[in-house]
Amino acid sequence: MEKYAYLLREIFECSAVTQRELAKKLSLSLGSVNTLIKEALSLDYIARSENKLILTASGLDCLSAFKVDRAVIMAAGFGSRFVPLTFETPKGLLEVFGERMIERQIKQLHEAGIYDIVIVVGYLKEHFDYLIDKYNVKLVYNPDYSAKNNISTLHYAAEYITGSNVYILSSDNWMRTNMYHRYEPYSWYSSVYMEGDTNEWVLKFNKRHEITDITVGGRDAYVMYGPVYFSKDFSHVFMPILEKAFAAPGSDDWYWENVLMNEIKNKNMALPAMHINPQPPGQVYEFENLEELRSFDDKYKENSGNVALELIAKVFDIPQSHIRGLRTLKAGMTNKSFLFEVNDQSYICRIPGKGTDLLIDRKHEYDSYMAVKELHITEKIIYFDKESGYKISKFYEGSRNADPKDTKEMSRCMELLKSLHDKHIQVGHSFDIAERIKYYTELCKESGGISFEDVSFVQKNMKILLDVLDNMKSQTCLCHIDSVADNFIITSDNRVKLIDWEYAGMAEPIIDIAMCAIYSYYTKEEADALLESYLKRQPAACEYKKLYAYMALSGYLWALWTVYKSNIGEEFGEYSLKMYRYAKDFFVEAMRD
Incomplete structure (x- = not known):
């Protein structure tokens, strides 16, 4: 039946199609098309009516096995190539x-x-x-979107893919003309020919257009580009293989195409x-990217509608089209x-983060x-909005x-x-850590609560440490507070600068050492060495005690911070667990005689 499926589909979609048009659409000679039509007529798949070809009931029955069940659209990713637009809008909604883009594809699917x-x-x-309301679609949530590649998207949609005839689409693709059909005879991957060198996924195929190999990168070749279709037979075999790969260690950064590539290379x-x-x-x-x-x-040259691009254009007094080289940086936890x-x-x-x-x-x-401006130890500020x-x-x-594991x-x-x-x-x-703990505690309670089972016990221990510090008070000065190794940058001329001063305030200096230690996930021994490096001498017992107390309190503070961020929809993985552990473990260290 597959031999006739494309012919029957073309006649189903347009009964007025000519034999010459069929030859072009099916990439066959006119003679081959004539032979195919004669065979289909003899099998009662098609009939002639007023010089047109029409499908018979048998022809429709033949096509039924190839009817597309549904489409799955991948729309979970961040879309780093489109920053800063995707800070505000998911890439498929651009x-x-x-x-x-996603609505265009939905409409094209409906047309088919x-x-x-x-x-x-x-x-x-x-x-x-x-x-959901506009097009009656279903939404499936991929909770691993920020930690794993698109292999996770197919994993969470597995029940809609396995054993089905299904399109696999990307929300940020744009098709000039509608390339979807109600019936699809074979599994396929859309492809375009690229001249010269390419870093895309290159396809090799035989005379039957079956893909025989996939490599990343090549020259003058057809590459993976655009929509994909899984036949029922293909998805039935492929999806269990993908599920196994998804569960395997080391596959977090895999595309689902990695699984396909491996299976084809292994000649499954x-x-x-x-x-x-x-x-x-x-x-x-x-x-x-945004440049493309x-x-x-x-529209995107001068009037993107994006707040950040509009701001940059205003600050530098240039058209938006003069803003080039846009690319995302490693995401910070606050912004x-x-x-x-x-x-x-x-x-x-x-751009300030949610809830900041x-x-x-x-x-x-x-x-x-402004207070440290003359020291020239920070990044050079071009513009700063004190309100936003x-x-x-x-x-x-x-x-x-800076490398937290490099002691020098x-x-x-x-x-x-x-x-x-x-x-x-x-x-x-x-920066009053007692006040901040109290404030973050209230934010957590108002936004959904604190999920740690023993939080009341740990909170009591933190109050004990605050009392200990009250009895050990020393002089305060401007401290950075957010002294994570990532905020120390080593310039090309080997200077050290300290960036991102948003938490800075008057505090006891040793808090900066404690913050640096927990941000770097230091052990007690590593934290001790950091303090010794800072003081350039052997610390006194009270200085070690103060370091441990601030490490515990800071760990508790940032655990609360992470809980609050989670309550408002931003997840940071195991960070809260690690910070909470510092609160517990270093309370014990601080209370040792």
Whole structure:
């Protein structure tokens, strides 16, 4: 039946199709098409009616095995290639020529008679809810979207894929013309021909268009590009293999295509063939970044509607099209940042994270930057909004973060902290850890509660430590507080700078050492060595005690911080567990005689 399936589909979709048109659509000679039609007529799959070919009941029955059951649209990822647009909008909901990419695909599926549509969501998942009401789609949540690659998306949609005829689509693809059909005879992967060198997934195939090998990178080749279709037979065999790969250690960064590549390379004869589905130039678009989107849709050149891009254009007095080299940076725990270029100089734009207006006083942060400005130990600030928290700063080409496991490097970081503390700089605000613990506790309670079972017991221990510190008070000065190794940068000319002063305030200097230690997941021995490096001498017993007390209190504080962020929808994995453990373990250390 598969021999006739494409012919029957074309006649089903347009009974007025000519034999010459069929030859072009089926990539067959006119003679081969004539032979195929004669055979289909003799088998009663088609009939002639007024010089047209029509499907018979037998023909429709033949096609029924190839009817598409549904489409699964992958929409869980962050879309780092489209920053800063995707800080506000999921990539599939970005518009091209005034139409959201995912909606264009849904409409094309509907035109083909496919209404069972499953969208797998993750990042900014709430933004997709309206599609349920507008198009009657189903939403499936992928909780691993931030930790695993798209292999996790197919895992969480497995019940809708396994044993089904199903399209596997990406929410951020754009198809010029509708390439979906109600009936699909074979499994296939959309492909385009790329001249020259490419880093895409390259396909090799035989005369039957069956994919025989997949490699990453190549030259002058057909590559994976756009939609995919799984036949019922293919999904029945492939999905259990994918599920096994998903559960295997080391597969977190896998694409589902990695599984396909391995099976094809290993010549798994049980897996039905996946075919190449070549597309003409300009039919399928997988936008690599905002620059490509700009070149395709003029809207994004000057009027993106994005707050950050509008701000940059205003600060530098340039059109948005002059903002180049946009790319995401490693996501911070408090904010989101991206890199951009203006006039061949690189800068970083910081966008305040969700809920930071309750956690950070931006006026205090600004005051801290101004207080240390003459020391030249921070990043160079180009723009700072004391109300919103948006910040633009110089990016130091060739710089890198300090390595918390490099003792010599951390010694240099401690020298910078010591020189800061020794200047006894004063500002009008404090970082009071007791007040912060109380405040974060209230935020947690108001946003959903604190899930640690023994939190009341640990809280009592933290009060004991606060009393201990009250009896050991020493002079305060401006402290950085957020002295994670990632905030110490080593520039290309080997200078050390300390960036991101949003938590800075008046405090006891040793809190900076404690914060650095827990952020670096240091053991007691490593924390002791860090303190010794800072003081450049053997610490007194009371100094060790103070370090441990601040490590415990800081661990508890950031555990509460993480609980609050989780309550409002931002997850940080096991970070809260590690911080909570510091609270418990170093309470014990601080209370030793």
